Amino acid sequence: MRSKRSASARRLTIPQQAGADGRLFGSVTAQDIATAIREARGLRIDKRNVHMPEPIKNVGTYMVVVDVVDGVTATIKTMVVAKK
Numbered sequence: 001m002r003s004k005r006s007a008s009a010r011r012l013t014i015p016q017q018a019g020a021d022g023r024l025f026g027s028v029t030a031q032d033i034a035t036a037i038r039e040a041r042g043l044r045i046d047k048r049n050v051h052m053p054e055p056i057k058n059v060g061t062y063m064v065v066v067d068v069v070d071g072v073t074a075t076i077k078t079m080v081v082a083k084k
Helices: 030-041
Strands: 005-016 023-028 056-058 060-069 072-082
Touching: 005 023, 005 030, 023 072, 030 060, 030 072, 056 060, 056 072
Parallel strands: 005 072
Antiparallel strands: 023 056, 060 072
16 A cells, blocks of 8 residues: 655645635535646646535635545645636
């Protein structure tokens, strides 16, 4: 059994439509995170390898764990911000 290594934390910013109270119109899902990683870093991550307890529904900062390759995970600081 291989031990899991953790890659250093990275930051990802995802702009979304939000109301004045910070609640998103919709939510940020594992697929949205996988797509943002591909666009920002050029890495293809399957949405099943993005671990979130539930979709993100408010602006803010969230720590999302991603399985990068077999046995290697990365914790990505994900900032969901309101679109301007």
